[in-house]
Amino acid sequence: MLSSPEYIEKLRKSGLRPTKQRIKICQVLFDTKKTFHFTISDLVKLIETKANEKISLATVYNTIHAFEKKGYLKEISINSSQTYFDTNTTNHHHFFDEKQKELIDLEDIDVDPVKIKKTIPGKKIKSVEVLVKIDSE
Amino acid sequence: MLSSPEYIEKLRKSGLRPTKQRIKICQVLFDTKKTFHFTISDLVKLIETKANEKISLATVYNTIHAFEKKGYLKEISINSSQTYFDTNTTNHHHFFDEKQKELIDLEDIDVDPVKIKKTIPGKKIKSVEVLVKIDSE
DNA sequence: ATACCAGTTTATAATGATTCTAAAGTATTT
DNA sequence: AAATACTTTAGAATCATTATAAACTGGTAT
Structure with missing residues (x-):
């Protein structure tokens, strides 16, 4: 410790x-x-x-x-009754298992950079979050 | 009507x-x-x-x-005190303006398909949602 | 039509995560 | 050591959402 x-x-x-x-x-x-x-x-x-x-x-x-x-x-950002926090503050994305209410990290290599082509006048992008919901096969 | x-x-x-x-x-x-x-x-x-x-x-x-x-x-999926719904049920992503609590559609042409390279044994992908948080410049 | 049944609506209460309050406690500054 | 500003705390308040259970209604069979 x-x-x-x-x-x-x-x-x-x-x-x-x-x-x-x-x-x-x-x-x-x-x-x-x-x-x-x-x-x-x-x-x-x-x-x-x-x-x-x-x-x-x-x-x-x-x-x-x-x-x-x-x-x-x-x-x-997940729609859940409780808010989730992450001690990993680097840019990365997540799987979310809605059954087990469990989050799993997606590393940088797991997802290509997401390029947003649309812009909104007077607004800038603060974050891009990808949430991949998964389920039992 | x-x-x-x-x-x-x-x-x-x-x-x-x-x-x-x-x-x-x-x-x-x-x-x-x-x-x-x-x-x-x-x-x-x-x-x-x-x-x-x-x-x-x-x-x-x-x-x-x-x-x-x-x-x-x-x-x-947004972390907000209220749940948001969309009458557009096609696959698409969103901007979210946290100040104005407003959602804006991202069309298919605004975001390249997000390819997820990681797989979890026994699990299949149900949805891939991109949420782009925006703020005043 | 009439009566019945399962599905719906409703007002209201309950729930549960989160935020607020204001009093007591503690770190920092003087 | 005293003053000040920041923190902690228990408990109350808030607010979106869900549950309850009684009254109601659409569909179907008689």
């Missing part, structure tokens, strides 16, 4: 006070080589198991939104 | 009883050459203005879900 000091510095640099709760959430989210997808309720469960600590639901929401604003997380 | 008999037949063919409410919603949704995007609350407003009739919110939800199941509507 990465030591707190590294997260403390990371948080400070972003203008976020390094509180106990934020450090704990950093550890749960970023203390792994593999990136992953999660919902808020997934994260609450992870905090309860990985860290033996209870963080208020409001704080979890606050923190995730703060991290998203700082660019440490990305929200993924 | 298309006459009711045509919608009555269309509904019957799909195994849906042609009720007053369903016919009215058909007229509001399909009585136009141009397809469009809407949320449930958009639709409720449309029904109130175009048709001078009140349809219960529960019925609007029921009907839209029935129409979606029959393939007369498509749900669009």
Whole structure:
């Protein structure tokens, strides 16, 4: 597990006070080589198991939104009752298994760059997201 | 405005009883050459203005879900507080203006076919949706 | 026509994710 | 150490959507 000091510095640099709760959430989210997808309720469960600590639901929401604003997380556009987040903030796309409610990364090599030929006057493209819904064969 | 008999037949063919409410919603949704995007609350407003009739919110939800199941509507994957539907059921993609909460169609010629090179054993692709988020320049 | 049945509509309540509130707590600055 | 600004928190509020169950209606058989 990465030591707190590294997260403390990371948080400070972003203008976020390094509180106990934020450090704990950093550890749960970023203390792994593999990136992953999660919902808020997934994260609450992870905090309860990985860290033996209870963080208020409001704080979890606050923190995730703060991290998203700082660019440490990305929200993924899916129509689902819950919002999904991704610790992989690079440009990439997703499979979504609607049965298992599971997201799977598509690497850059899995999808050719999507070129959008249409332009809207006065508007610029912020992001291009491809969502591939999959189902059992 | 298309006459009711045509919608009555269309509904019957799909195994849906042609009720007053369903016919009215058909007229509001399909009585136009141009397809469009809407949320449930958009639709409720449309029904109130175009048709001078009140349809219960529960019925609007029921009907839209029935129409979606029959393939007369498509749900669009966006992370938004409300779900968006599209009367254009052909394969196409979208711009989404997050400020104005507005969807704009991308025609086939605006986006090259998206080829997905990755496969998941036992799973087949159901849909490929591209969502292009746009913002003021 | 009439009566019946399955499918529909409806008002209202329930649900559930998310956001708000405002009081108590904590990091940082003076 | 005190002041200040930012955070956390429990619980309430919000809001889209879904569930409930009673009243209603279209289609069919009599």
